[in-house]
Amino acid sequence: THFGFKDVPEDEKEELVRDVFSSVAKSYDVMNDVMSFGIHRLWKDHFVAKLDPGRRPGGEPLSILDVAGGTGDIAFRMLDWATEIHNDHQSSVLVVDINDDMLKEGHKRSLATRYADGSRIEFKVQNAEVLDAVPDNSQDLYTVAFGIRNFTNIPAALRAAHRVLKPGGVFACLEFSKVNVGIMDMIYQQYSFNVIPLMGQLVAADRDSYQYLVESIARFPSQKEFARMIQDAGFEVSGDGYEDLTFGVAAIHTGVKV
Numbered sequence: 001t002h003f004g005f006k007d008v009p010e011d012e013k014e015e016l017v018r019d020v021f022s023s024v025a026k027s028y029d030v031m032n033d034v035m036s037f038g039i040h041r042l043w044k045d046h047f048v049a050k051l052d053p054g055r056r057p058g059g060e061p062l063s064i065l066d067v068a069g070g071t072g073d074i075a076f077r078m079l080d081w082a083t084e085i086h087n088d089h090q091s092s093v094l095v096v097d098i099n100d101d102m103l104k105e106g107h108k109r110s111l112a113t114r115y116a117d118g119s120r121i122e123f124k125v126q127n128a129e130v131l132d133a134v135p136d137n138s139q140d141l142y143t144v145a146f147g148i149r150n151f152t153n154i155p156a157a158l159r160a161a162h163r164v165l166k167p168g169g170v171f172a173c174l175e176f177s178k179v180n181v182g183i184m185d186m187i188y189q190q191y192s193f194n195v196i197p198l199m200g201q202l203v204a205a206d207r208d209s210y211q212y213l214v215e216s217i218a219r220f221p222s223q224k225e226f227a228r229m230i231q232d233a234g235f236e237v238s239g240d241g242y243e244d245l246t247f248g249v250a251a252i253h254t255g256v257k258v
């Protein structure tokens with residue numbers, strides 16, 4: 001069965017994406033582990049270490065916005081990093097996502113952490129392309145991990161990111177990308193188009209959602225094209241503007257609002 005997500009009109013894409021993540025909200029960790037052999041955990045750890053979030057001596061606590069934050073994977077890591085590495089007990093994260101089911105799961109998870117009182121983490125339904133509850137020039141750091149390829153209008157989301165960041169604020173994106181070694185790419189294409197949907201069926205009884213995920217990765221722009229889009233939204237990027245992880249299976253892009 002082929003779901004044919006490629007052919008859906010833009011206005012229906014948003015709803016489809018919502019349905020995909022509603023159906024995977026509960027089995028979300030399983031899905032990530034299936035898709036990446038568990039490597040997504042290492043990528044996320046590396047992403048947070050690279051950003052090194054936390055209050056600096058003499059500085060203010062940080063306001064961090066984690067967009068498409070889903071079940072809080074990145075948010076909890078950033079708060080742990082700030083707390084443990086910078087002894088920062090004040091910086092906070094606003095987790096936004098278009099899907100309330102994902103946020104509910106994240107909120108539930110937060111109750112089992114040291115952030116259970118909610119003073120350092122908040123969950124809110126927001127479309128990344130709009131962010132109407134987030135004031136201009138209000139955030140020190142904007143993160144989006146494995147979210148942006150699902151957005152209907154990526155340039156609009158990048159403009160919204162630019163709007164909400166303070167001058168000097170950092171935009172950081174972790175996303176599946178293009179494999180940069182020929183033979184690895186052949187293996188990867190075989191794996192993703194043939195194995196992942198099958199595994200989705202076997203592990204989560206949900207072939208269509210996994211099929212969608214594979215297609216959304218294939219459609220997402222290359223590292224260089226995406227770095228260009230970040231620049232077009234007004235960000236300054238240093239060097240190439242990205243770092244490849246695992247031969248480019250994933251990549252981290254960063255930009256600074258000047």
Ligand code: SAM
Nearest residue numbers: 021068070073097098099102127128145147150
């Ligand atoms: N950041 C989390 C992580 O790394 O585990 C979750 C990533 S999950 C693969 C993608 C998320 O993007 C989903 O929770 C989905 O609801 C969200 N999403 C898709 N389109 C969105 C949009 N336009 N605005 C905000 N969130 C969106």
